[in-house]
Amino acid sequence: MSDSQKVSAAVAKLYDTYPFPPEPILDEPPPGYNWRWNWLSAYNFCTGMKPQKQNIRILDAGCGSGVGTEYLVHLNPEAQVIGIDLSAGTLAVAKERCQRSGANRVEFQQLSLFDVEQLPGEFDLINSVGVLHHTDDPIRGIQALAKKLAPGGIFHIFVYGELGRWEIQLMQKAISLLQGEKKGDFRDGVEVGRKIFASLPETNRILKREKERWAIENHRDENFADMYVHPQEIDYNIDTLFELIDASGLEFVGFSNPGFWDLERLLGKAPEIIERTKDLSERQIYRLIELLDPETSHYEFFLARPPLTKANWKNDSDLLTAIPEIQPCIDGFPSQVFFGHDYKVVNLSDGEFAFMQACDGNQTVGEILKNVELSLDGVRSLQRQQLIILSLSQ
Incomplete structure (x- = not known):
């Protein structure tokens, strides 16, 4: 048995002993949402607009006991979902979880990340949460998964921070x-x-x-x-993280918690220090942030396989003809106070509230603004906050 096989066997033994995550199994869909697992929301975050299709293929790579897989099925009603994991015991829990909650559009396979080429076809969304850092060769793992990502597809990853x-x-x-x-x-x-x-x-x-x-x-x-007591763990810092990302051959889209990576929150009271960062690269600024705020226990981010078309909505005519709809991952709307996609409280102005109430997926921004007092910059603000999703008019 090779060293890599020994590591895989030890990891499988851990999760056969302690299936993970240990969330309770319910006879109904799981509560709440994780926007990173919702195709519409995740794609909007990565591109600034609604995806053109929803009948996609999703791979949950290292699905564990199926907690994320279950959400992926329920949050993406037109998707075909496949979950893979090393541990037979954990997969048994995942299968029961999804059967009990009615997440019936999922197929499970006992398979290593390294052998993912055995799966047919490509995937529009790959989810790999808490997995790569538990392999003996994360670069080999991310490269194997990257080969299964379809052009224009997105890849959601979570790894530990040292x-x-x-x-x-x-x-x-x-x-x-x-x-x-x-x-x-x-x-x-x-x-x-x-x-x-x-x-x-x-x-x-x-x-x-x-x-x-x-x-x-x-x-x-x-x-x-x-x-x-995990038998295999590799923790990252910004420098080693981007070595992993670069090895994938994919495009880095961004961290899914961009607020943490805003230098202003740490150095906003020292503009002369901010000025000194002007010659730093983006990655150096990320490194500076984590050095100044070493609470980073993990990194959560998106990669993409080009071409990934992005919209910025700076052009007024494009924005006026766009069709807005409500972000699916919010809780408590319609109300002027509700929880946004990241479970933070949102307080809408009267104009913002009236605009969102009119977002029925049929009217354009321009048509709505004829009856609502809100500026185009106000619409852009709603889009940047991930409260609405815009699609290009046909």
């Missing part, structure tokens, strides 16, 4: 040292870790970090094992 997981890394190494020959016995690893945390003084940095950031989810052994 700066925000520093204390986790220390605990992982401590548990490994104490396990000795029992390393690979994941139940023993969880027991060792629990006892360490129970013994550490309240002033201990590792314990304080666990309590303030992770303890609520880690009361479940599945979460604790995934965090502290």
Whole structure:
């Protein structure tokens, strides 16, 4: 057995022992939404406009217990979804989850990322959350998945960040040292870790970090094992992250939490320092941000296979003839106060509210503005906030 096969076998054993994520299985669609898993919303984020088709193919690469897969099926009613994972035990949970909630447009296969070429065809949306960093060769993994992405398709990725997981890394190494020959016995690893945390003084940095950031989810052994006794983990910083991205051969579209990567939120009170960043590259600015705010426990971002057509809506005539509709991933509308696509509270002005109420998917922006007091810049603001989705008029 090769080293790569040994790593894959160990990872599969962990998730056979502790299927992950451990969210409860429901006899109904899952609550809420994750806009990154909604094709309309994700495509709009990446391009600024509505996709031309919704009968797409989606691959959930490393689907685990099917929590994300279930959302992908329910949030994309015209899509064909395939989920792959190494762990037979975890896949059994995923199948039950989707059967119970009526997510019946999904096919599951026990398959490694490295063998994804065995799947027929290409995919318009690939989702890989918390997977690449658990392989022994993430570059090989991302390249294998990139080959299955259709032209104009988008790829949603989540990988760990080293700066925000520093204390986790220390605990992982401590548990490994104490396990000795029992390393690979994941139940023993969880027991060792629990006892360490129970013994550490309240002033201990590792314990304080666990309590303030992770303890609520880690009361479940599945979460604790995934965090502290995983047999394979690679954590990234901006420099190594973009080495991974560049190796994919795909276009970097952007981080899905752009607010975090806004330098103004950190240095807005020091314009002379902002001025010094003018000669820095985009990646250097990202690196500066994470150095100044080392809470980055993960990176979540989109890649794309060109050609990916993008709209900017700067041209007034294009915007006036565009057809707006409501972003599908919001909660509480119609109301002037509701939750936006990222579950942050939105407060609409009277004009914004009237405009959104008129977005029926049939009228153009120009037609709506004949009866609503809102400027074109106001419409652009709604679009930038991901509250409406615009499509080019035919």
